[in-house]
Amino acid sequence: xxxxxxxxxxxxxxxxxxxxxxxxxxxxxxxxxxxxxxxxxxxxxxxxxxxxxxxxxxxxxxxxxxxxxxxxxxxxxxxxxxxxxxxxxxxxxxxxxxxxxxxxxxxxxxxxxxx
Amino acid sequence: xxxxxxxxxxxxxxxxxxxxxxxxxxxxxxxxxxxxxxxxxxxxxxxxxxxxxxxxxxxxxxxxxxxxxxxxxxxxxxxxxxxxxxxxxxxxxxxxxxxxxxxxxxxxxxxxxx
Numbered sequence: 001x002x003x004x005x006x007x008x009x010x011x012x013x014x015x016x017x018x019x020x021x022x023x024x025x026x027x028x029x030x031x032x033x034x035x036x037x038x039x040x041x042x043x044x045x046x047x048x049x050x051x052x053x054x055x056x057x058x059x060x061x062x063x064x065x066x067x068x069x070x071x072x073x074x075x076x077x078x079x080x081x082x083x084x085x086x087x088x089x090x091x092x093x094x095x096x097x098x099x100x101x102x103x104x105x106x107x108x109x110x111x112x113x114x115x
Numbered sequence: 116x117x118x119x120x121x122x123x124x125x126x127x128x129x130x131x132x133x134x135x136x137x138x139x140x141x142x143x144x145x146x147x148x149x150x151x152x153x154x155x156x157x158x159x160x161x162x163x164x165x166x167x168x169x170x171x172x173x174x175x176x177x178x179x180x181x182x183x184x185x186x187x188x189x190x191x192x193x194x195x196x197x198x199x200x201x202x203x204x205x206x207x208x209x210x211x212x213x214x215x216x217x218x219x220x221x222x223x224x225x226x227x228x229x
Contacts, residue, residue, distance in 0.1 A: 031215075041154070041204055043219040055215055090160060097215045101148030101167055104217055106160035 003027050004107035006091050012113045013081055021076045021110045023091030031055075032074035033092040033104065034066060043090070049074055050097050078112075086114045117142045119209045121220035128197050129228050136192045136223045138207030146212040149183065149190045154222070155203040166190065197227045 004025045013019055025032060033056070034046040048056035049068040063079040078085060091107040118141040128134045140149065151163040164174060166183050174181045178195045194201050207220040 041222045041224075043206065043222075045216060048215060050215075088158065092160075099213050099215065101165065101210055101212065103150065103162055103165050105162060106152075108159045111158075 004091055004093055004105050006089075006107040006110050008110060009108060010111050010113075012115065014115055015081055015083060017081050018077070018079045019081060019112070020078070021089055021091075021112075023074045023076070023107055025072055025091075025093040025105075025107075027093055027095075027105065029093040029095050029105075030071055031094045031097050031102075032068065032071070033094075034074065034076050035090040035092065035106075037088040037090060037109070039087070047074075047076075048097075055097060081112075081114045083114050086112055088112070117144075117147075117209055117211055117214070117218045119207050119218050119220035121205075121207055121223050123223045124221075125224040125226065127226040127228060130199060131196050133193060133195050134197050134225065134227075136194075136205050136207075136225065138190045138192065138220060140188050140190065140207070140209045142188075142209065142211050144211045148210045148212070150208040150210070150217070151181065151190075151192050152206045152208065153203045154206065155200075160206070163192075194225075197225075199227050199229050201225060202227045 007022045031050045033048045047066040052068045065077045068074045088109045092104040094102040094104045120139045147168045149166045153161045180193045182191045204222045204224045206222045209218045
């Protein structure tokens with residue numbers, strides 16, 4: 001049973017398109033995250049939701065919009081895709097906001113390539 | 116400000132050698148948590164260990180061991196008798212209590228050669 005799942009695993013698209021990445025966790029966690037990992041493997045937090053409430057919103061272009069329909073799902077929608085958006089996007093979840101040092105568990109990643 | 120430094124960008128060892136991956140963190144807070152993750156070539160991020168700031172005991176899990184030293188703000192990771200399957204990028208991360216944000220280091224790529 002997959003704990004944190006993401007779809008799609010690979011996404012190849014043209015510049016200017018709009019795309020979405022879906023994330024679901026079955027761990028019963030309250031908090032979910034989106035990270036971007038660039039070609040140098042640097043992991044950068046983008047957003048975090050706790051019980052459907054946005055708690056972290058880093059300096060990310062407003063073309064990126066997270067949506068959390070319930071605490072088990074956190075989707076990422078990207079408008080007007082640019083070449084620089086090419087990266088691996090990871091979803092993660094933790095039992096709570098991290099205030100008690102909860103461990104984050106990551107999904108398998110979505111490899112986005114913008115042509 | 117919080118920060119995690121993994122100064123070793125890439126390490127290559129021959130199978131069966133021991134290797135230590137360094138992690139140095141910065142924080143002024145007294146309550147914080149440290150983590151190590153492994154990212155094998157297949158790309159997923161695998162949780163390895165979590166340690167809180169009040170527990171300085173070293174930990175051993177099979178061939179893996181972790182050395183936490185608050186005096187030097189370090190949380191180093193040693194693999195004993197390395198194997199090819201240990202080849203991966205390893206990330207150290209810091210979470211300061213109440214901040215909600217996990218700070219990751221830039222990762223160390225470990226190559227274990229047969």
